[in-house]
Structures are given as C-alpha cells and as structure tokens.
Amino acid sequence: AQTVTQSQPEMSVQEAETVTLSCTYDTSESNYYLFWYKQPPSRQMILVIRQEAYKQQNATENRFSVNFQKAAKSFSLKISDSQLGDTAMYFCAFTGPYNFNKFYFGSGTKLNVKP
C-alpha cells in the first residue's frame, strides 16, 4: 500500500522569507504522480503543484517549487517570498500507477506566515 508521511505538523515563517515543507512516501512502483494541496481556513482544498515521477525536472509554479528526489522518495515543497495568504494546511498526495482515481494524502503541515 502507498503511504505518505509529513513529519512537520506545524511550521512558521516570516512574511517574504522562504520555507520548505517536507514529504516522504513509500511505493514500490516507478510511475506515479505527486501533488501538493493547500487547505486555507475556508476548508476548500486547492491544488498547488504536481510532479510526474518519470520527469526528472522539478515542477515550479510561480513562488512554489518542489524538490523531487525519487531515489529517496522525497517530495518537498518550497514557498518563496511567503505571503500572509499562504497561511494554510498543506497536504502532500500520491496517486498511481494502476489507479489514478485513488489518492493517498499525508496528515498535513500547518503553515503560519507571520507579518
């Protein structure tokens, strides 16, 4: 079974600084997808970024980027120039390779951006 682990329950960062959220996963497969989702206080989950396991290049979306280390089964999220609106729960998720309709989520990291 696939498992996703987020070992940082809560983190804080000053506005405009950079923060990295950690995620590790366990799978014996080679073809899969990884995601970071953001859940603000409104509870509405929003996709932040995704990474395809067969791509070596790390995904980036504006201020958000990932450090994907396939051999280490690590998928960290870096948020640059943190903004107050980045305050939220962040969930790492995994899907694949045989069933892309079933997603496995980590327990989340609560990020507080301080002014």
Added chain:
Amino acid sequence: GAGVSQSPSNKVTEKGKDVELRCDPISGHTALYWYRQSLGQGLEFLIYFQGNSAPDKSGLPSDRFSAERTGGSVSTLTIQRTQQEDSAVYLCASSLDGGLETQYFGPGTRLLVL
C-alpha cells in the same frame, strides 16, 4: 462558474441516527470523489464516481457508509447508525474526467456525532 458546493456546512447528530450529506459538483464534471478528513489527519479516500461506470467503493470504511450519484450530477453520502468515530469533515471533489485531471474541492461538511 460555480464551484463544488456541499450541504449542510455543519451537522450535529446523535449516535445511532442516519445522516445524508450532499454534494453538487461543477457542471460538466464527470468524476466525483468523497473523502473523509478526521481531526489531525489527511484526507481518506471513500468513494469515486465516473460517468455511468460502477463506482470505486474501495475506501468506504464499513457497510454503514453508502453513496449515490443521481443523473451523473448530485451525489449523496449516507451514513447509517452513526458512531462517534464518524465525526469528521467530509469533503467532496469533482474533476472534468477523472484520472489526473485537477480535482476541485467543496468546502466540506463538518459532522459531529454526539
């Protein structure tokens, strides 16, 4: 256009009662998901609907849980004989065509079983 909506926002019920949670997906989205988020936990997959195909029910925790999707649109998650451990936020998501399409989530229903 409108996003995914869920009702009610909050539900308090007594142990042993049945509850129904509703999800209205984004119009035109063929795929619909239900997840459960217990306190301090990540999302737990419950069930997946895609078009007219048989749903993937592999995540339902017990036979007290069931879900329907009528007309390929609105979905109802029913929990019979609720237990205190059913207390959680129930999230619904829809996507255009399932698989790796982006899932759009509703705001969830917070269920409290007393």
